[in-house]
Amino acid sequence: MSVTVFENISSLKEWISEFRASGRTVGFVPTMGALHAGHISLIKRAKESCDVVVVSVFVNPTQFNNPDDLKKYPRTIEQDIELLSASPCDALFCPTEKEVYPEPQKLHWDFGLLSHSLEAHYRPGHFDGVLTVVKRLFEIVLPDMAFFGEKDYQQLSLIRKMTAHERFEIEVVGCPIVRESDGLAMSSRNRRLNDLQRRQSTAISQTLFQMKKDRNKMTPQELRSWGWKALENAEGITPEYLEIVDGPSFRPIDQWSRDLEPVVLVAVYMGEVRLIDTMAL
Numbered sequence: 320m321s322v323t324v325f326e327n328i329s330s331l332k333e334w335i336s337e338f339r340a341s342g343r344t345v346g347f348v349p350t351m352g353a354l355h356a357g358h359i360s361l362i363k364r365a366k367e368s369c370d371v372v373v374v375s376v377f378v379n380p381t382q383f384n385n386p387d388d389l390k391k392y393p394r395t396i397e398q399d400i401e402l403l404s405a406s407p408c409d410a411l412f413c414p415t416e417k418e419v420y421p422e423p424q425k426l427h428w429d430f431g432l433l434s435h436s437l438e439a440h441y442r443p444g445h446f447d448g449v450l451t452v453v454k455r456l457f458e459i460v461l462p463d464m465a466f467f468g469e470k471d472y473q474q475l476s477l478i479r480k481m482t483a484h485e486r487f488e489i490e491v492v493g494c495p496i497v498r499e500s501d502g503l504a505m506s507s508r509n510r511r512l513n514d515l516q517r518r519q520s521t522a523i524s525q526t527l528f529q530m531k532k533d534r535n536k537m538t539p540q541e542l543r544s545w546g547w548k549a550l551e552n553a554e555g556i557t558p559e560y561l562e563i564v565d566g567p568s569f570r571p572i573d574q575w576s577r578d579l580e581p582v583v584l585v586a587v588y589m590g591e592v593r594l595i596d597t598m599a600l
């Protein structure tokens with residue numbers, strides 16, 4: 320299979336409009352590139368529901384609150400195109416910064432706890448950058464459906480909110496986390512780990528799997544401190560946060576209850592590489 324590559328908005332729009340005119344549906348998978356099997360799973364999921372799949376690769380500067388993280392973010396566009404050619408992706412949109420933002424732009428939304436806690440708290444301005452670029456990309460592609468990973472759990476919830484708030488008629492679909500065989504959640508940032516860090520990083524998902532297993536043996540507070548200590552004691556890992564929240568409300572859970580949907584969310588540093596993971600309990 321081959322993938323058609325677009326760098327400018329007008330030619331992408333023209334290409335999409337031809338498919339739309341013949342009644343075909345468009346699925347969209349936004350990414351920042353350095354593609355891996357997690358991204359490919361989103362593309363496959365998109366192709367199951369849509370006739371045409373558009374993938375974007377754009378390292379969005381406005382969502383990086385740390386300039387060094389932006390500078391070191393892996394960029395592998397040639398490998399990405401190869402991977403996409405072997406996937407059911409039909410078109411790749413890889414615009415320049417000027418194409419996406421002719422004028423500097425960073426919008427602001429406030430969706431309560433979702434906009435303030437955990438990732439939002441530790442990465443100020445990050446989600447405004449994410450939502451601004453997703454809104455911009457939605458306006459360009461105007462997909463019927465858009466596909467996002469549950470690994471970025473808070474991001475997915477915020478994108479659902481923004482989509483409804485801005486009245487986009489786009490179905491936002493959450494897709495399960497793809498993991499390496501030792502459990503590490505796949506991430507473009509994993510490429511920045513050295514061999515030792517890569518081996519040590521398995522403690523992140525192991526902690527989450529153990530928490531899931533032990534859920535019924537402990538109170539939420541006990542389980543939270545067990546998980547925190549397990550990460551703190553793991554070689555090479557500095558935990559930033561670990562929280563158990565109710566998925567729909569995003570409120571931290573103090574007591575188990577049947578009405579709640581407990582999810583554990585975690586962010587850690589391995590050296591200067593920041594990794595996140597999440598698991599439904």
Ligand code: AMP
Nearest residue numbers: 350351352357467468471495496497505
């Ligand atoms: P990124 O390129 O990291 O911005 O990710 C682009 C999309 O891929 C987002 O919707 C992510 O949640 C999703 N994604 C990243 N890693 C994974 C993974 N391991 N499994 C499933 N989806 C993922």
